[in-house]
Amino acid sequence: MTAPGPADDRPRLLMVMPYRQFVSKAQAEGFWVGALWDPRLETPEYLADVRARADLYAEADFGDPELLRRTLRTMAREHGATLVYHLGREETMVTAYEAAEDLHAELNPSEAIRRLADKAVMRDLLARHGLSPVAFEAVPTRREVPDAVERIGRPAVVKPTALAGSRGVFLWREARDAAEWTAVVDRYGYDGPFLVEEYLRGPEYSVETLSRDGGHQVVGITEKLLGPPPLFVEVGHVHPAPLPEDRVRAVEDLVTEFLTACGYLFGPAHTEVIWTARGPRVVESQARLGGDRIPRLVELATGLDIERAIFAALADRPAAPAAARATTATAIVRFFTFPPGRVDDVRGVEEAASLPYVDELTLRPGPGDTVPAVLDSKSRHGHVIVHGASPEEARARCAEVLAAIEVVIDNTVVRADGRTGPLGTPV
Structure with missing residues (x-):
């Protein structure tokens, strides 16, 4: 563990797997930043850069939830951190927020993060609130998936609920697709749980929001360019999405109502939506910024640095956009x-x-x-x-x-x- 420098009166923010630009932008907004990383998740060169920027740096095995909780509690107490925040990969978010609740240093309830991070929990929540109705079934292991596909009806989308980044998402169109799907999940050594959903047809969009005190501001909507089935790996994004105003309003209303139902209070959310013949439907959502360089697209098109805006809001300052590039739309x-x-x-x-x-x-x-x-x-x-x-x-x-x-x-x-x-x- 790297020791901090001389004591100062900056508010102390402890972050789980903060990317290097998050460290710098939080410091630019006046925060002392402690960084906790699992060394298996990034290159030594990248983590050396994080270490050099952070006021405090430590490492732990994120695959051990109790060790992660214990390390966060120890770091926070020894160094006086008053806020614990996780903006990285969603697999360890719930554990981090549970530790933050133990310390009374959370920015969101851990249950709100669970509703966003767990695809099956998210679907249950949407169904209970009558939002974005989608036929789905949660199954614990791969053995139950083929029968669930038959009940939902082909084509069906099969999602590993504990994986992220499009890993293992598969469009099951024919009975013979069982062999190809098995090979896909074998690549990740994954046995379950899974979510089986009806196949939603239509253009897909990413909705970036910033929440503060339970209010949700839509920062922008990005068009997703998808690769071919059955994996649908994204091949690009366009910001802002070419959408008519009535569809923009419908998507914004759905996403903000969904985030309110989740109990999400603070920070960015990245919500994926498909516009179907029945209107917009939520695909999934995460309590983090969008990947695939979407924050950079937003900054180029609007002048708003979303990453810095998070920490400006955390410091209780307005997140005004930087000077927009007049020639860039x-x-x-x-x-x-x-x-x-x-x-x-x-x-x-x-x-x-x-x-x-x-x-x-x-x-x-x-x-x-x-x-x-x-x-x-x-x-x-x-x-x-x-x-x-x-x-x-x-x-x-x-x-x-x-x-x-x-x-x-x-x-x-x-x-x-x-x-x-x-x-x-x-x-």
Whole structure:
């Protein structure tokens, strides 16, 4: 455990798995920040950066709930932390909030976090409140899933309720899909529990909110670009979503009513919604910021730094947006998903990254690497973020970048937009 510096009078905030920018932005709003991480969840280089930024740094095995609770209680008492906060992965959120309640340092009731983190509990809550009706069944182990699929009716979506990041989500369309689904859950060594739901058809959106004293402000709605079934791994996002005003209001009303029913009081929430023929339906929600660089899209499009706004609100200050970029109205992230194989060459990355409207560009596979298959959000091959003054300009710029990046895989040229051709011929 890294010792803090000289005593000071800053309010003391103890955070579970805070990403490095959270540490810096909380400190910028006047907080002393203690950071607790499981070293298995990030690289040593990343955690060294967190350690260097934090006023206090410690590590623990998050797979042991009692150890996590005990470590949080010890850190909070020894260093005078008055708030305990978790904005990372949802698997350990409930445990962290239970420890915070023991210390009277919580920002939300642990039961509110459970209603958001546990997909089956969330569905029960929605059903009890008559919100977003969806046919579903919770089953404890994989053995019960095939029968539940038959009862719900194919096609059905099967979700591992204890996994996150699209891991193991599967569209079960035919009886013969049992073998493929079994292979998917085997990859994660997962046996249950599961949620089996009716397949909701329609465009999907991410709704970002900030809550304070039980009131919920919708920061923005982002359009999700989904990959093909049965895994539906996201291939991109567009912010703001191109939605008519009446649909915007309907989505906002559903999400804020849902968060109120959960008893959620403070912080960001990331809620996924599908617009069906029967109106909006909640897919799932988490007590954290959206992933996939959505906070950066919001900042590019609106000027609001959501991450810093959390800590401004925690410090009881208004979360006013920074000076918005006058020429930016739409921001897009697209993820690279190349076919599996050996990389012979990579072209166009440096040129694309230098374009003035490209905000970020990363491509992980390089010459000599083997490209893995994309099975979930963690296995995608990189991303690019572009912005434009209108949706049309942003989409055109994104298409230009995707067409400019080429990866030669097993003697075949593959562009980031998916077009392919033999080596030595124009794609």
